[in-house]
Amino acid sequence: MQDRPFEALSVDTLAVRLADVAAMRDTLGEDPTAWRAREVGDGNLNLVFIVEGPRGTVVVKQALPYVRLVGDSWPLPLKRSFFEYHALTRQAARAPGRVPEIFHFDEAQALIVMEFLSPHIILRKALIEGREPPRMARDLGLFMARTLFRGSDLCMPAGARKADLALFSDNVELCDITENLVFSDPYFDAPMNRHTSPQLDPLVAELRADRDLKVEAQRLKHRFAAGAETLVHGDLHTGSVMVSEGDTRVIDPEFAFYGPMGFDVGMLLANFWMAYFSQRGHESAGARDTMRAFLLAAIETCWEAFRAEFTLLWRTERTGMLYQHSLFEDQGDALGAQQALHHFMHDVWTDMLGFAGIEIHRRILGLAHNAEFEEIEDLDMRAACEARALKFGRHLAVNRRAIQSLTEIGALAEMLDQGEVS
Ligand code: SR1
Ligand code: MG
Numbered sequence: 551m552q553d554r555p556f557e558a559l560s561v562d563t564l565a566v567r568l569a570d571v572a573a574m575r576d577t578l579g580e581d582p583t584a585w586r587a588r589e590v591g592d593g594n595l596n597l598v599f600i601v602e603g604p605r606g607t608v609v610v611k612q613a614l615p616y617v618r619l620v621g622d623s624w625p626l627p628l629k630r631s632f633f634e635y636h637a638l639t640r641q642a643a644r645a646p647g648r649v650p651e652i653f654h655f656d657e658a659q660a661l662i663v664m665e666f667l668s669p670h671i672i673l674r675k676a677l678i679e680g681r682e683p684p685r686m687a688r689d690l691g692l693f694m695a696r697t698l699f700r701g702s703d704l705c706m707p708a709g710a711r712k713a714d715l716a717l718f719s720d721n722v723e724l725c726d727i728t729e730n731l732v733f734s735d736p737y738f739d740a741p742m743n744r745h746t747s748p749q750l751d752p753l754v755a756e757l758r759a760d761r762d763l764k765v766e767a768q769r770l771k772h773r774f775a776a777g778a779e780t781l782v783h784g785d786l787h788t789g790s791v792m793v794s795e796g797d798t799r800v801i802d803p804e805f806a807f808y809g810p811m812g813f814d815v816g817m818l819l820a821n822f823w824m825a826y827f828s829q830r831g832h833e834s835a836g837a838r839d840t841m842r843a844f845l846l847a848a849i850e851t852c853w854e855a856f857r858a859e860f861t862l863l864w865r866t867e868r869t870g871m872l873y874q875h876s877l878f879e880d881q882g883d884a885l886g887a888q889q890a891l892h893h894f895m896h897d898v899w900t901d902m903l904g905f906a907g908i909e910i911h912r913r914i915l916g917l918a919h920n921a922e923f924e925e926i927e928d929l930d931m932r933a934a935c936e937a938r939a940l941k942f943g944r945h946l947a948v949n950r951r952a953i954q955s956l957t958e959i960g961a962l963a964e965m966l967d968q969g970e971v972s
Pocket of ligand 1: 594619731785917
């Protein structure tokens with residue numbers, strides 16, 4: 551397949567087209583006529599096939615030359631598969647066991663053959679169903695600390711980091727999606743926007759007229775575009791995580807690029823907060839009080855695991871060109887290194903809050919919405935849940951420098967959710 555021009559796979563052609571791929575034969579069995587493929591992609595961009603054979607099962611993910619959600623009127627380069635592959639290999643090395651194993655990559659066909667995860671399900675689906683995956687909050691905090699620290703100038707040799715920065719700097723089109731869809735479109739009448747209407751119309755008008763909010767969104771966009779601190783996943787929402795009772799895996803890093811550490815953390819926590827605000831719309835199958843408590847606790851567990859692991863790595867793996875030991879510990883000034891860490895974490899915290907607020911807004915006002923809100927059939931109920939989330943997001947984005955703790959914002963989330971403040 552390596553030299554053939556790109557051609558999208560189908561369930562009918564997949565076995566013939568990938569028959570010669572050693573990794574497919576090794577995992578599925580030698581006879582391709584016995585392989586069975588089904589297309590299961592429900593994301594916005596790509597084809598995803600589960601392929602079963604007599605010996606085992608694999609996932610085949612293939613990029614399309616356009617945005618699947620919109621169609622071929624929105625072309626998108628196949629090279630995103632290249633960035634996904636390279637991000638996955640780095641994440642596997644930096645956070646062992648937290649990404650699927652990669653069996654094969656074909657750059658021309660923009661396809662990756664990878665481990666089939668079972669009995670895992672997408673974290674977003676689990677949270678909508680009211681499940682409480684026991685490990686995921688801590689696992690994701692550790693994943694973020696390890697990948698974000700180890701991909702930065704705090705840890706990597708400067709030349710290697712600059713080479714990676716150059717490599718991922720070509721992921722222009724996917725960054726462009728985020729720059730527009732996340733940071734700008736929600737705040738004006740952009741053509742692809744949609745929201746629950748007419749229920750949210752007055753609030754949407756208020757947010758688009760909110761000067762402080764729009765200025766903060768653009769300051770955050772500047773941080774996103776120019777704050778090349780580390781290799782970020784770039785799209786770390788709850789649809790990019792698969793969970794089982796005993797395992798957590800992060801998938802889909804095609805938006806990977808060198809950006810600010812707080813972006814991944816903020817996007818992930820935003821999706822937990824959205825899960826929280828959506829729970830009232832999923833209560834017909836039973837009260838969700840324990841689920842709400844689980845989600846607020848998960849946010850604290852995730853942040854605390856991130857903070858603690860980052861602190862450990864700061865002490866044990868700070869081998870890069872930033873905050874060298876020669877300036878601090880080697881002079882008997884461990885306190886100086888501690889002070890620098892404190893400032894560093896404070897900056898990540900402030901960024902995280904801002905990015906979380908903007909991510910919440912774009913999932914309710916922009917093109918790409920979240921299932922936890924979309925699956926609430928009663929539109930008045932959906933709009934009520936979304937309105938609380940929008941107000942919460944505005945608070946995070948505009949007041950992020952003054953927010954002291956997750957306890958403080960957890961209390962605000964509860965008051966908004968219970969209608970005690972509006
Ligand atoms: C046009 S792509 C829309 C969204 O889907 C992806 O998962 C990213 O979140 C992107 O913003
Ligand atoms: Mg994705």
